[in-house]
Amino acid sequence: MTRHTQPLPxxxxxxxxxxxxxxxxxxxxxxxxxxLIRPAGAAAAIGDWLDFRRRFLHADGxxxxxxNGGISHSEGQGAGLLFAARFDDQASFARILDWTRGALRxxxxxxxxxxxxxxxxxxxxxxxxxxxGDLLVAWALAEAGERWGRxxxxxxxxxxxxxxxxxxxxxxxxxxxxxxxxxxxxKPDHVVVNPSYYIPPAFRALARLLPxxxxxxxxxxxxxxxxxxxxxxxxxxxxxxxxxxxxGRPAPAAGWPARFAHDAMRVPLNLAWGGHVQSQALGAAVxxxxxxxxxxxxxxxxxxxNALAPYPGDAGLRAVAQFAAAVxxxxxxxxxxxxxxxxxxxxxxxxxxxxxxxxxDRGLTPGSCARMVxxxxxxxxxxxxxGGVLGWLRGILPARG
Numbered sequence: 001m002t003r004h005t006q007p008l009p010x011x012x013x014x015x016x017x018x019x020x021x022x023x024x025x026x027x028x029x030x031x032x033x034x035x036l037i038r039p040a041g042a043a044a045a046i047g048d049w050l051d052f053r054r055r056f057l058h059a060d061g062x063x064x065x066x067x068n069g070g071i072s073h074s075e076g077q078g079a080g081l082l083f084a085a086r087f088d089d090q091a092s093f094a095r096i097l098d099w100t101r102g103a104l105r106x107x108x109x110x111x112x113x114x115x116x117x118x119x120x121x122x123x124x125x126x127x128x129x130x131x132x133g134d135l136l137v138a139w140a141l142a143e144a145g146e147r148w149g150r151x152x153x154x155x156x157x158x159x160x161x162x163x164x165x166x167x168x169x170x171x172x173x174x175x176x177x178x179x180x181x182x183x184x185x186x187k188p189d190h191v192v193v194n195p196s197y198y199i200p201p202a203f204r205a206l207a208r209l210l211p212x213x214x215x216x217x218x219x220x221x222x223x224x225x226x227x228x229x230x231x232x233x234x235x236x237x238x239x240x241x242x243x244x245x246x247x248g249r250p251a252p253a254a255g256w257p258a259r260f261a262h263d264a265m266r267v268p269l270n271l272a273w274g275g276h277v278q279s280q281a282l283g284a285a286v287x288x289x290x291x292x293x294x295x296x297x298x299x300x301x302x303x304x305x306n307a308l309a310p311y312p313g314d315a316g317l318r319a320v321a322q323f324a325a326a327v328x329x330x331x332x333x334x335x336x337x338x339x340x341x342x343x344x345x346x347x348x349x350x351x352x353x354x355x356x357x358x359x360x361d362r363g364l365t366p367g368s369c370a371r372m373v374x375x376x377x378x379x380x381x382x383x384x385x386x387g388g389v390l391g392w393l394r395g396i397l398p399a400r401g
Contacts, residue, residue: 045360048340048353049087056080056346057092061099062116067345074104074112074129078136079350085144086357093144100137109163110156112137114181128181131168132197134160139202142209154209161206169214172245176217190242192253195229195281196266198222200274201361219274225250226267226281231258232303234288237281239263252303260288261300262347265313269320269351272327273358286328289321297321315342316351323355326364334365 056064056076063076077100084093104112106127114130116123138160145154168179170191178197179185185192200219207215229241229250239261240253252258268285276282289297297317299309313321315338326332337356343349359365 044335044337044339045356046087048356049083049089051340052083052349052353053089053092055340056349057096059095061092061095061097062103062118063096063346065346067347070118072103072116072118074100074114074133075136076133076346076350077104077112078133078140079354081140082136082143082357083353085140085147088147090144090148093140097141109167110159111163111167111182128183129168131164131178131180132194132199134164134168135197135199135202135206138164139199139205142205157206158209161210164206165210165212165214169218172243175243176214176221177243178218178222187242189246190244190248193225193241193243194239194263195222195226195237195241196239196263196270198225199270200276204274223271223274223276223279223281226271227279230281230284232260232301233306234260234291234301235280235284236260236288236301236303237264237267238303258303259300260285260303265317265320265351268324269354269358272324273361275327275362277328282324283328286321286325290325314344314348315339316348316355319348319352319355323359323364326359327362331364332359334359 056066057080058064062072063080065071065073065076077096080096081093081100084090084096100112103116104114104124106113106129111129111134113124113127114133115126117125138157141153141157141160144150145152145157167182170177170179170186172191177191177193180192180194180197198218198221200222203215203219225241226237229237231238231252237260238252238256238258240256240263242251242253244250265285268282271279271282288301294308294312296312299311299313299317301308319338322332322337334356337359338352340349340352343352
């Protein structure tokens with residue numbers, strides 16, 4: 001979940017239409033650049049979308065964050081739009097977009113207020129935007145416009161892209177930074193950034209609509225930031241980073257725990273989705289998740305003390321870890337990905353479905369381009385006691401001769 005300036009009181013750490021089954025009966029191939037794909041492994045994919053829609057999409061188009069008191073935010077609305085576009089669900093897309101624009105649009109630009117609190121006297125108390133949410137919304141609009149021949153969607157995506165460039169893209173020295181929001185992140189001596197907000201496939205989609213070298217610069221900066229801002233025993237990126245306005249090195253940002261946790265687990269997802277297999281941060285994350293010392297990947301690690309969460313990560317973390325490992329290996333077993341049904345709340349469900357879309361974009365399953373809905377059920381979970389690469393990750397990568 002997106003947070004601004006400081007974590008809001010009362011919110012925990014990151015931690016609902018008939019389906020169009022015939023349209024997704026066969027999975028169609030598409031390039032990662034174009035993004036116009038119907039996910040491979042169609043039986044599991046359509047099941048995940050239908051389950052996500054049933055559990056988290058309100059009839060009015062509001063995507064509900066069940067892990068944070070039922071609030072909604074631009075990140076969730078953007079994720080819902082991207083899912084609806086990928087699964088060719090035009091009715092859900094229209095409902096999500098109508099609610100999003102009606103409830104969250106800011107008066108001075110095409111960006112969105114970051115959060116909506118149902119039942120509150122003022123449901124949208126803060127008009128600051130969340131750049132990851134705006135990126136997801138614009139990316140989804142770009143794909144929907146191309147898929148369905150909707151010039152109005154493409155035009156709105158272009159306007160959002162233009163306002164992102166104007167309001168949250170900052171040039172500092174030789175760096176092109178993406179501010180997490182238009183307000184609150186420029187400090188007298190440093191800038192606060194969130195490495196997980198850098199989403200390479202979104203940058204590429206918007207570069208096709210609004211050509212500018214800045215999009216490539218943002219993608220390159222996102223990779224460099226993730227690789228440079230790594231800390232602790234396992235050399236992992238934190239959720240939030242402070243970048244000195246002078247010559248100082250990146251550091252975990254004050255005001256948030258110095259953890260590789262709920263936000264930062266999206267960093268390897270985004271790097272792998274963008275195909276950045278040489279990234280040190282991606283390799284470090286996979287190595288951490290594979291560490292034989294863990295019976296299963298812990299939910300977080302403190303980057304100052306190296307203390308681990310006393311409980312394992314959820315289905316979303318497992319999905320990201322399996323996808324990232326498969327990208328580094330050049331392939332994997334898609335049927336081992338967790339399902340949305342295994343996710344206890346909104347955020348792990350989002351990560352689970354994003355990992356499935358990213359898996360299809362990267363073409364990780366051999367022969368999946370024309371696979372019909374005959375996918376076998378997911379494999380049973382590995383025994384927790386085996387741990388590391390010999391345990392829970394064992395069945396994920398292709399068999400070696």
